[in-house]
Structures are given as structure tokens and as C-alpha cells.
Amino acid sequence: MVLQKRLDYGSHGHRVPDKPPVTTLAPVKRSLRIRKKQMYALDLLATAAETLLADQDNLSSRPNINGTPEGMKSVKVEQFDKAFPLRSMAVQRDACKGCTVGRAGISGFLRQANMRLAENSSTQNLADSVLESLTANSDVLAKDSFVRSRKSCRLGFGLGTIPEYGAIGVCQPWSTRSAEVKQVHRARPTVIRSQADTDAAALCALVETMDLDTRPPAEASSGSSSGVHMCSDYGGHSSHPSCLANVQHAACRDDDENSSGCVHPSTSGNNRGYIPHYIGDRRIRRLFASRLRKAARNKICGKMSCKGSKLNFCAKKMSTVRRRVQQTTLKRKRHAQLYSEKSSDEVKLTIKSFSIPELLIEIPDNATVGSLKKTVSDAVTTIIEGGLRVGVLIQGKNIQNDNKTLRQAGICRGRKLDDIGFTLECEAARDSSPGVIVPEEDFVDASDVDKFATIKPEEPDENEQLMQDFPGCSLSDPGSVDYPVEWTTQETSASSQAIVPFADQNVEALAIASVPLSRSKRLDFGQRRIRRPFTVAEVEVLVEAVEHLGTGRWRDVKFRAFDNAHHRTYVDLKDKWKTLVHTASIAPQQRRGEPVPQELLDRVLAAQSYWSQQQAKLQGDPPVPEICPT
DNA sequence: CTTAGGG
DNA sequence: CCCTAAG
Structure with missing residues (x-):
């Protein structure tokens, strides 16, 4: 049981x-x-x-x-x-x-x-x-x-x-x-x-x-x-x-x-x-x-x-x-x-x-x-x-x-x-506790929360999107794989609840059904999001996107490469890039977490360097060419 | 809302 | 990841 x-x-x-x-x-x-x-x-x-x-x-x-x-x-x-x-x-x-x-x-x-x-x-x-x-x-x-x-x-x-x-x-x-x-x-x-x-x-x-x-x-x-x-x-x-x-x-x-x-x-x-x-x-x-x-x-x-x-x-x-x-x-x-x-x-x-x-x-x-x-x-x-x-x-x-x-x-x-x-x-x-398990569906309801919180629920299908964008990439969704146990936020005010139209329930149900593995959850006040380390695949996607778009267009990067990765905000991507640049700058021995292929890190540095120059040069020229040296 | 940075 | 100042 x-x-x-x-x-x-x-x-x-x-x-x-x-x-x-x-x-x-x-x-x-x-x-x-x-x-x-x-x-x-x-x-x-x-x-x-x-x-x-x-x-x-x-x-x-x-x-x-x-x-x-x-x-x-x-x-x-x-x-x-x-x-x-x-x-x-x-x-x-x-x-x-x-x-x-x-x-x-x-x-x-x-x-x-x-x-x-x-x-x-x-x-x-x-x-x-x-x-x-x-x-x-x-x-x-x-x-x-x-x-x-x-x-x-x-x-x-x-x-x-x-x-x-x-x-x-x-x-x-x-x-x-x-x-x-x-x-x-x-x-x-x-x-x-x-x-x-x-x-x-x-x-x-x-x-x-x-x-x-x-x-x-x-x-x-x-x-x-x-x-x-x-x-x-x-x-x-x-x-x-x-x-x-x-x-x-x-x-x-x-x-x-x-x-x-x-x-x-x-x-x-x-x-x-x-x-x-x-x-x-x-x-x-x-x-x-x-x-x-x-x-x-x-x-x-x-x-x-x-x-x-x-x-x-x-x-x-x-x-x-x-x-x-x-x-x-x-x-x-x-x-x-x-x-x-x-x-x-x-x-x-x-x-x-x-x-x-x-x-x-x-x-x-x-x-x-x-x-x-x-x-x-x-x-x-x-x-x-x-x-x-x-x-x-x-x-x-x-x-x-x-x-x-x-x-x-x-x-x-x-x-x-x-x-x-x-x-x-x-x-x-x-x-x-041995017998305790957390059904996957349990996390699905996050969407419900989102509705009330007016925050977009996280979707589990981010990988799919990535795959679409980057066929060659195989991304694993940490959210669905690495975090077996998540709790949805609970909160809720009576009012919001009361306000929720019944129809929503159906919607929720559908959402849940369609996204069985989703673990999305809404964060509560003060709650910190769960840590979801970028996978190598995600890093690769990110690097590629940045190579094309530059380092100052995180929103675009997000849409391009992580559109469906709802748990990755453009700020997250920016932060990740920051850490990647840092990681690439330090000795491999000092790096932590899942090792990122040196090849990717090299690309990171190259792109960072390239776009930094571009920025310096094109200070006032916004439209950035989608070309990047590698 | 986005960026950019510091925390 | 979070928080925030800026724009």
C-alpha cells in the first residue's frame, strides 16, 4: 500500500x-x-x-x-x-x-x-x-x-x-x-x-x-x-x-x-x-x-x-x-x-x-x-x-x-x-517512510495554483520544446526526473477559491491529464524555487541560442530555446550564462555539479567574447545579427 | 516587462 | 536562485 x-x-x-x-x-x-x-x-x-x-x-x-x-x-x-x-x-x-x-x-x-x-x-x-x-x-x-x-x-x-x-x-x-x-x-x-x-x-x-x-x-x-x-x-x-x-x-x-x-x-x-x-x-x-x-x-x-x-x-x-x-x-x-x-x-x-x-x-x-x-x-x-x-x-x-x-x-x-x-x-x-509515495499527478495540479496566483504554471514539456528546436539535443527535464517529490503550493485564499469558476476545474483536470508528469508547482510567498540544475543538454541549447542571439537578449533566448521550459525564465538563462562564463573561466577542478563538456565551455567563452565586442561596438545599434562566430 | 548585476 | 534598480 x-x-x-x-x-x-x-x-x-x-x-x-x-x-x-x-x-x-x-x-x-x-x-x-x-x-x-x-x-x-x-x-x-x-x-x-x-x-x-x-x-x-x-x-x-x-x-x-x-x-x-x-x-x-x-x-x-x-x-x-x-x-x-x-x-x-x-x-x-x-x-x-x-x-x-x-x-x-x-x-x-x-x-x-x-x-x-x-x-x-x-x-x-x-x-x-x-x-x-x-x-x-x-x-x-x-x-x-x-x-x-x-x-x-x-x-x-x-x-x-x-x-x-x-x-x-x-x-x-x-x-x-x-x-x-x-x-x-x-x-x-x-x-x-x-x-x-x-x-x-x-x-x-x-x-x-x-x-x-x-x-x-x-x-x-x-x-x-x-x-x-x-x-x-x-x-x-x-x-x-x-x-x-x-x-x-x-x-x-x-x-x-x-x-x-x-x-x-x-x-x-x-x-x-x-x-x-x-x-x-x-x-x-x-x-x-x-x-x-x-x-x-x-x-x-x-x-x-x-x-x-x-x-x-x-x-x-x-x-x-x-x-x-x-x-x-x-x-x-x-x-x-x-x-x-x-x-x-x-x-x-x-x-x-x-x-x-x-x-x-x-x-x-x-x-x-x-x-x-x-x-x-x-x-x-x-x-x-x-x-x-x-x-x-x-x-x-x-x-x-x-x-x-x-x-x-x-x-x-x-x-x-x-x-x-x-x-x-x-x-x-x-x-x-517506506510506504509513502508521491504520485506524479500530485504535482500536476500546480497549474491550479497558477491560475489563482496568476502565475504561469510550469510545464513539464520543456524538453519537448527543446527537442523541437534542437533536434540533436536530448534534454532531460530535471523537474520531472530529478524531483520525484514536490509539493504544490497550497495556499489559497478562500476567496480565490470561491471565485474560481467551475469550468476551471475541468480545465485543471484536462491540464493534469495532458501533463501527467508535470510537477509544476507554484511557489508560495517566500518560497524558493526548487533548484533545477541545468543539464548539459540545456546548456548546449543555451549556448547555441546565445551564439545566435547574443548575451543581451535573454528574452529572445528564452523564446527561442526554452519557450516551453517554463521553469526556466530568461533571468534564469541569463544567470546560467553568467555561471557558465564563470565556470569556463575557472579550472576544471574547481567546477562543481554536472561537468559541462569543455567544448561547450569554449563556445561559451567564444560567444561571450564575441558578443561583448559586439556590444562595445554596436553600442547604439540594437539589432544584432544572428550570426555568431564560434 | 526586460536587463543587468549583486547577493 | 533571489532580489532589485533601471530603463
């Missing part, structure tokens, strides 16, 4: 359709002990999973996965909301917060959870209270999230729920988009039944009301708890091996100064309309995994509210080791820095929610529940195995200097804290 871990992060910003999950949760605590919390979350998750599984046995019917017309989505949603206002809200809220829910089915979980709660008379009251609290806290995000979850959620089949803490759901991969939609909107009734279906491969776990404080989960109150969701998305989105914690902003924290402090406008709980502002205002951060290296780190994203101002915490994968070094725990950082300065104003941060990495599990339908449990357990274990690290992001930049004071870092009372993020990542490398 294969298990995939995914990282999600929640953001208020935009959402990528495919994105997975997240969730949210309850109101928050102001403490910053994330680590512990996370652990709790995991524990809860595990517990919930078990519980769910146990319950699962009772379920037999299979959810209706027949597609529902896309157009119906909105309508259904509305209906759903009306029918189950409270639940809906709760669900939405969750979804928005943590759940980015890609295709995972957070909403499904929530529903499931709700249903279960409802069904269980003994827990009814509790459930109600939980829902109430959720509802009460529901904020602007609710709607958005809902939309998001709907879209992303493939199927959310809850396995069971633990009223007090949350619920864990299993997602069935077999569902189609329409099916997903249907499920999400339809229903409550089918959700639970679907659980029984063993075809599903995805597993989603959601834990709510995770208390961030060190208190045991049990002690957490709905009002002051944060939720953790763990989801596995079968959707084939990129999965993040890491875990992510989403801290929802507090936009809506009750105690959050009545939302006055909220940066984002919030809609009333009754307002089901989508609220674009919310998203727009917020900075979105994404988690992503370093695509290279075993470093599959998990991060957690969350938001915090700070006396009116909110902090957005996001986790993303850091690709560099040095970032990894940042092991400072959130708590530590906060405490140490917060109190180090005597006269400094106190900065209060509230973590609204945490999302646990999404897990994708593929398991044969004839597998036993026990094996499923074990799979889930292994997945969770893998996630927490390596411990957690915390990073601080300000305006998307990772603050590596732990000695900086918060004030120096820009985290102070008067500041707008929206652009401050915290990242939590699991140390455990994804490779460490």
Missing part, C-alpha cells in the same frame, strides 16, 4: 483547488506551544482514527459517487447550508481554516463528524456545543472554505469522530470531481456510509479542538482550542510529506476584540456570501516541500491573532538546510524573544488552528481495518517522528537569526502582523 503524506497549509489567502486540506478549528489559545500541541493533535488524530475505524465497520453503504452537474454545486451548497446551517457553518469554518482541502475531503469529514455527532445521542449535546462554538466563531472564511473544501474534497468519508476533539475521516479516492461535489454537498447521509467502502485509498483525518496549550486535549475547551486536521488526499495532488499546521487567523475569534481587530472584514455568521476581502487582505503563504532531498519536511501553517491584528502563520517547506536548522520552537522563540526585551510591548499571538499533514493512503479494498489502522498509524508516526521545527516568516522571508528580537524582526505590537508567519515542519523526511 502506498501512503502519501501531504502537507497542507491553510491560508486565508487563496486556495488552490487541488489543495488539500486543512482545517481549522476552534478558537484559539494564545499560547504558543505549538510543538506540544502538535503532538496532541497527532495523538488525537490517531485516537480519532481508531475510533472511526471501529465505527466504520458499521457502515456499509457506499456513497453515491455519481457526478453531479457542476452547475449544481453552488445550488447545492446553498441548500445544504439552509438545511443545516449550523453544521454547515461549522464545516465551512473548518474547511476554511485549516483545510485547504485540496481534494481531500475535509468538508466531508466535518460533515461526517457532524453527522456522527448528531447520530450519537450521547454525544449530541456535546456535538451541539461544539458546533455552536464553531458556528459562533465562524467568520468570513466560512464560506470560502466551504467552497474550497467542496472543490478540493474528493470525498470525505468520515470514519468516525470524536466529538470533543475532532474527527477523522477517510477519503475515497475513487470519487470523481463531480462525485466529490456531490458528496460534499449532499450529503450528510452518504458520507458516513461511504466509509465502508474500502476502495478508497485516501485517508483523511481531522482533529478539531486541539488545544494549543500544553493542557491535555481533554481539557481543551471548544472556545479555546485550536483544531488540527489531518487529511490524506487521494486526489493526487501533490502531497506534502510534511505536516502543516494552519493557524487560522483569528478573524473571528470571539475574544478577538469583536473582530474589530481583525484585519479582514468578516462576514457575519449568517452571511453565506463569499467574502473576497478576506482573502484579498490576507497574505497567503504556502507550504511546500523542498522538492529535493529527503528533506521532506512538514510544516505547519497557522495564523494567529494578536490583539486585533492577526498573524498569519504559514508553514512551508524549506528547501535549504540552513532553514532546517531553525529548530527553534515557536514557544521558545516567542518566550525568549518576547520577554527578552524588558521595555518592549507584549505581543500576544494566538494560534487558531493547526493542520496536520495530509496523508494519502492507498490500500486494497480487501485489506483489513487493522491494516488500515496500521497504515494510518505509520503515517502519523512518520510525520512526527523527526520532531518538529519552527520557523518564523516575515513577509514571506524566513527569519533565521534567532537572536533577533521580535522588535528587530518587525514583530511588535503596533505592526500589522498579517505578514508574519510561523512554520512548523516535521523533521522526518518523507523518504523515511
Whole structure:
């Protein structure tokens, strides 16, 4: 069986359709002990999973996965909301917060959870209270999230729920988009039944009301708890091996100064309309995994509210080791820095929610529940195995200097804290977990992200283009070959998600289908692109292009030789040329990376020299002849 | 948006 | 690769 871990992060910003999950949760605590919390979350998750599984046995019917017309989505949603206002809200809220829910089915979980709660008379009251609290806290995000979850959620089949803490759901991969939609909107009734279906491969776990404080989960109150969701998305989105914690902003924290402090406008709980502002205002951060290296780190994203101002915490994968070094725990950082300065104003941060990495599990339908449990357990274990690290992001930049004071870092009372993020990542490398795999398709959805981000998605077919241009060249696409594991960005604002036309989904699907190997992904704020060393073939193509076009026409070079290599920008080409020139100038022993044939380097120097002269000569004569000496 | 350079 | 100043 294969298990995939995914990282999600929640953001208020935009959402990528495919994105997975997240969730949210309850109101928050102001403490910053994330680590512990996370652990709790995991524990809860595990517990919930078990519980769910146990319950699962009772379920037999299979959810209706027949597609529902896309157009119906909105309508259904509305209906759903009306029918189950409270639940809906709760669900939405969750979804928005943590759940980015890609295709995972957070909403499904929530529903499931709700249903279960409802069904269980003994827990009814509790459930109600939980829902109430959720509802009460529901904020602007609710709607958005809902939309998001709907879209992303493939199927959310809850396995069971633990009223007090949350619920864990299993997602069935077999569902189609329409099916997903249907499920999400339809229903409550089918959700639970679907659980029984063993075809599903995805597993989603959601834990709510995770208390961030060190208190045991049990002690957490709905009002002051944060939720953790763990989801596995079968959707084939990129999965993040890491875990992510989403801290929802507090936009809506009750105690959050009545939302006055909220940066984002919030809609009333009754307002089901989508609220674009919310998203727009917020900075979105994404988690992503370093695509290279075993470093599959998990991060957690969350938001915090700070006396009116909110902090957005996001986790993303850091690709560099040095970032990894940042092991400072959130708590530590906060405490140490917060109190180090005597006269400094106190900065209060509230973590609204945490999302646990999404897990994708593929398991044969004839597998036993026990094996499923074990799979889930292994997945969770893998996630927490390596411990957690915390990073601080300000305006998307990772603050590596732990000695900086918060004030120096820009985290102070008067500041707008929206652009401050915290990242939590699991140390455990994804490779460490045997059963975890990342489907290629997972990366395909990057295009989705791009759509929202307005950034062009990277295409996998760059090599093809190169081949066309340079038949003799054989290029390998590092992106598709060298980086088996990539994470798509997640982010997404509820708003963007909500805004996305349904048609887009189809487009996305098509895109994915046509570009199966694509690993494109959108980078999150502050995220560094994955390193994709130029191959010799690419170098050759570059050299040839420069020989013809010169060294000052990178855009042309790009179009000519790397038009389809979307991950190579003209700036990249320029940079590469720069390094090539440098490489050619140094002793072979000093060169690093894949050795470039001396012949090419010679051409580089020749072309560089030639074009330098041309430039000097033709200072004012733009049109450059496409002839180059070699 | 492109270039050009420094980081 | 990133970031930015310039044009």
C-alpha cells in the first residue's frame, strides 16, 4: 500500500483547488506551544482514527459517487447550508481554516463528524456545543472554505469522530470531481456510509479542538482550542510529506476584540456570501516541500491573532538546510524573544488552528481495518517522528537569526502582523517512510495554483520544446526526473477559491491529464524555487541560442530555446550564462555539479567574447545579427 | 516587462 | 536562485 503524506497549509489567502486540506478549528489559545500541541493533535488524530475505524465497520453503504452537474454545486451548497446551517457553518469554518482541502475531503469529514455527532445521542449535546462554538466563531472564511473544501474534497468519508476533539475521516479516492461535489454537498447521509467502502485509498483525518496549550486535549475547551486536521488526499495532488499546521487567523475569534481587530472584514455568521476581502487582505503563504532531498519536511501553517491584528502563520517547506536548522520552537522563540526585551510591548499571538499533514493512503479494498489502522498509524508516526521545527516568516522571508528580537524582526505590537508567519515542519523526511509515495499527478495540479496566483504554471514539456528546436539535443527535464517529490503550493485564499469558476476545474483536470508528469508547482510567498540544475543538454541549447542571439537578449533566448521550459525564465538563462562564463573561466577542478563538456565551455567563452565586442561596438545599434562566430 | 548585476 | 534598480 502506498501512503502519501501531504502537507497542507491553510491560508486565508487563496486556495488552490487541488489543495488539500486543512482545517481549522476552534478558537484559539494564545499560547504558543505549538510543538506540544502538535503532538496532541497527532495523538488525537490517531485516537480519532481508531475510533472511526471501529465505527466504520458499521457502515456499509457506499456513497453515491455519481457526478453531479457542476452547475449544481453552488445550488447545492446553498441548500445544504439552509438545511443545516449550523453544521454547515461549522464545516465551512473548518474547511476554511485549516483545510485547504485540496481534494481531500475535509468538508466531508466535518460533515461526517457532524453527522456522527448528531447520530450519537450521547454525544449530541456535546456535538451541539461544539458546533455552536464553531458556528459562533465562524467568520468570513466560512464560506470560502466551504467552497474550497467542496472543490478540493474528493470525498470525505468520515470514519468516525470524536466529538470533543475532532474527527477523522477517510477519503475515497475513487470519487470523481463531480462525485466529490456531490458528496460534499449532499450529503450528510452518504458520507458516513461511504466509509465502508474500502476502495478508497485516501485517508483523511481531522482533529478539531486541539488545544494549543500544553493542557491535555481533554481539557481543551471548544472556545479555546485550536483544531488540527489531518487529511490524506487521494486526489493526487501533490502531497506534502510534511505536516502543516494552519493557524487560522483569528478573524473571528470571539475574544478577538469583536473582530474589530481583525484585519479582514468578516462576514457575519449568517452571511453565506463569499467574502473576497478576506482573502484579498490576507497574505497567503504556502507550504511546500523542498522538492529535493529527503528533506521532506512538514510544516505547519497557522495564523494567529494578536490583539486585533492577526498573524498569519504559514508553514512551508524549506528547501535549504540552513532553514532546517531553525529548530527553534515557536514557544521558545516567542518566550525568549518576547520577554527578552524588558521595555518592549507584549505581543500576544494566538494560534487558531493547526493542520496536520495530509496523508494519502492507498490500500486494497480487501485489506483489513487493522491494516488500515496500521497504515494510518505509520503515517502519523512518520510525520512526527523527526520532531518538529519552527520557523518564523516575515513577509514571506524566513527569519533565521534567532537572536533577533521580535522588535528587530518587525514583530511588535503596533505592526500589522498579517505578514508574519510561523512554520512548523516535521523533521522526518518523507523518504523515511517506506510506504509513502508521491504520485506524479500530485504535482500536476500546480497549474491550479497558477491560475489563482496568476502565475504561469510550469510545464513539464520543456524538453519537448527543446527537442523541437534542437533536434540533436536530448534534454532531460530535471523537474520531472530529478524531483520525484514536490509539493504544490497550497495556499489559497478562500476567496480565490470561491471565485474560481467551475469550468476551471475541468480545465485543471484536462491540464493534469495532458501533463501527467508535470510537477509544476507554484511557489508560495517566500518560497524558493526548487533548484533545477541545468543539464548539459540545456546548456548546449543555451549556448547555441546565445551564439545566435547574443548575451543581451535573454528574452529572445528564452523564446527561442526554452519557450516551453517554463521553469526556466530568461533571468534564469541569463544567470546560467553568467555561471557558465564563470565556470569556463575557472579550472576544471574547481567546477562543481554536472561537468559541462569543455567544448561547450569554449563556445561559451567564444560567444561571450564575441558578443561583448559586439556590444562595445554596436553600442547604439540594437539589432544584432544572428550570426555568431564560434 | 526586460536587463543587468549583486547577493 | 533571489532580489532589485533601471530603463
